[in-house]
Amino acid sequence: NRPEAMNSLNTATITELSATIDELEKQPDVKVIIITGTGDRAFIAGGDIALLRTFTPIQARDLSIVVGKLFQQIETSPCVVIAAINGYALGGGCELALACDLRLAAEHAQLGQPEVNLGIIPGWGGTQRLSRLIGSSRAKELMFTGERVTAQRALEIGLIDHVYPDDQLLNYTQTLAQTIASKPQTAIQMIKTAVNNGMAMDKEKAIQYEADLFGLCFTTADQKEGMDAFFEKRPAVWKDE
Structure with missing residues (x-):
């Protein structure tokens, strides 16, 4: 919920998201969690580069560990977690989507791991989850080039599961969530x-x-x-x- 910053992740949003998931998991009537971005431009445009550029190597590693725990929390949640990708899902935003069980995207969404353009690597699980999802060769190409892919291309390579018109993404996501929630x-x-x-x-x-x-x-x-x-x-x- 940081539309002015393209919903980029900083320490406050990471902590808040983890606490929110904790709270939702305690509610017995919550069976599916949908994660999406505020506004219509970005799902999560990545990590907060203004913050990251001030980090020491130890701070960078420590943040990677903290974010890794959040993404592991998402991946192992007893709830099914769906990413409704309503815009840019880049860097840490793409990595968060990779930790979700299912990924649905709006037609205008773009995904990618552009960290190489900053002189770094994906450090929040991207090198591992992306390779397991779409294969090591395609994952390496995305990470080597830092290029963004359209939602349609992401669907073709197995990075996401469905593409919907921009104004219908949440409706379709909620319908899928209701179907899953109706099962044992x-x-x-x-x-x-x-x-x-x-x-x-x-x-x-x-x-x-x-x-x-x-x-x-x-x-x-x-x-x-x-x-x-x-x-x-x-x-x-x-x-x-």
Whole structure:
């Protein structure tokens, strides 16, 4: 919520965002979190360069660790987190979007990792999450050149999931959020856990991990309700337990 600064991230906004996510996660009726930028120009235009240019090496590393914890909080949240990219998502803004579960963008949005143009590298998870999402070669090209890509190109390379007309982005995002929120959250959370944790394992271990979580599903009330409802030809009434 810093439209005058293109919603760039500084220490105050990082702290505020982390606290907001903490608070939302404590509310049992909150199942999906949507992150978007204030105004129509930027989702998050990156880190606050005016602040960063004053940093010592130790300060830069320490901020990277702090931001890394925020993005890890987003990535591992029990809620599904959707980035509604309503404008520029550059540098740290793109890195925040990468930490979200899903990324939807307005047609005029632009994404990129332009840190090389400042003589630095993406330091808030970008070198790792971007490579895992779109492949190392395409990720390197984006980071080597520092070029921005349009929303349509981002969709083509798998950087985002959907593109919508600018004035319809939030409506479509909310519709998707409502669809996800209507599902049994025990299963949703296990899906998120299986995918996220499995990505850090070799395939054999990841498949075994999936089997373990599949078995755990059969300890839940939602598994019984879902299968009973299927055979009784009625809508399931989820208990999220």
